[in-house]
Amino acid sequence: MASKITQPAVRPKDDITNRLIGAFNRLISQGVLRPGTKLPPEREMAPRFGVSRSSLRHALKALENMGILYQRVGDGTYLRESSEGILSRPLELLILLDGISASELLETRLIVEPELAARAAERATSPDLDSLNRTIREMHKERDQQKLTELDIAFHQGIFVASGNRLSQRIFPIIQRAMLKSIAITSTLVDADHTLSFHKPIYDAIYKRRPAEARQKMIDHLEDARGLLAKAGERAQPTSLLDSFQSIG
């Protein structure tokens, strides 16, 4: 009886696996290992680190799962090109485990995106504006439902980028992706013109460098989306990578 009341300890253990993971992280962050690098074969690396192949593999598996690198049988181990994606698995998992609903996700966007739109109005570069404008123009002539959804998402991503806040560029696209299914469903309730009638004023405000206006127009847009979501009856569950896993259980 009397199991540990001690909390699990958030800090990583000091076992070989974690030390290897730390070693890789340091090597990468120090620039010793550049993104895209092909690492030596496991059978070579293991002795070089002074560990067994299995221990090394534990670490590599964890790193692969974190999105730091990927392995291909018969080929080798490669560092991923960007740190983008490191967050997606854990964040989607968190959303899944906590059972966070689409409306909660939308609320989070409502907290963040208006302010990001305002920042975008202050800082957007020419390429940023071009990119935003392009999604709008393409949306005009696009008919395919799925591509329209992609363009919708691209517009918002464009604002994340234009806001100039790198952390936001990493975090919030994932939240948006997580409600992909919801976006798809709600967008069947309206046509592209409806979406455009919200995107355009946002773009205009950003283009004209009017932060307050951009903020408000984004609020209008997301509040409208909230209405649509309610109408859709929350049928949609959060999308997750995890759905794709097989049996075994």
Next chain:
Amino acid sequence: MASKITQPAVRPKDDITNRLIGAFNRLISQGVLRPGTKLPPEREMAPRFGVSRSSLRHALKALENMGILYQRVGDGTYLRESSEGILSRPLELLILLDGISASELLETRLIVEPELAARAAERATSPDLDSLNRTIREMHKERDQQKLTELDIAFHQGIFVASGNRLSQRIFPIIQRAMLKSIAITSTLVDADHTLSFHKPIYDAIYKRRPAEARQKMIDHLEDARGLLAKAGERAQPTSLLDSFQSIG
């Protein structure tokens, strides 16, 4: 030559490890495995899943590293009590790898926290208010520098909770933690009264249910912090769990 132009594929591979990870995630999200559960010994689980112990260990290692569970030698494997913490490692890693500075972290807070304060003013429950109030009262009589920093952080966490947005409660405390070192440094530039002179108006606005005021007071607070950070000369680097790792490299 001619290596794959194909992008690394964001989706997980279909190897045993990943299937096991998926299986666990599903079992947990479906409630079959409850948080805190003690799992069977590896030597039992492996045959039950129809895999070898080493493969199972790969998956468990990855899951442990993700913060889903933890293992103790001689004891066993336990699911973590909450999904809290799943994000911390990857998010900190992202900050480290992208070299995101303290001022960028602060800017992210500036994007988010004012709005969260406003929501808190709309929704804070009595316990929420009590909790916020307590951090203020304790800050009054606390002298220890480190504990003051903790109380500072606790106040902001309290607002995250009071905002009622669960996803924010998960994400933003980590960002705050990531700039722990910076907070500690800037707080040596001022005394507790200085911090309190900002916290109190925020609390009052929340208590009096004045969202707009809460939003503005939070902006004032963080803008002041930005000034302090600039004065501190950005000496501080982001804090990271990763710092603690040993050599091996």
Next chain:
DNA sequence: TCGTAACATTGGGATGACCAATTTTGGGAA
């Protein structure tokens, strides 16, 4: 009753063998 030593259990790590996917090599045909 309490402490402690012996024992059992459990995760940590190493090794070696074999499989399967992929790339590389080299020879043969056009």
Next chain:
DNA sequence: TTCCCAAAATTGGTCATCCCAATGTTACGA
């Protein structure tokens, strides 16, 4: 010479075993 394809080498994926060290349990003795 150029191109195609089969054989060989390379590489990650998986498994089976062995031993160690940390922890928990049990039972004995003061």
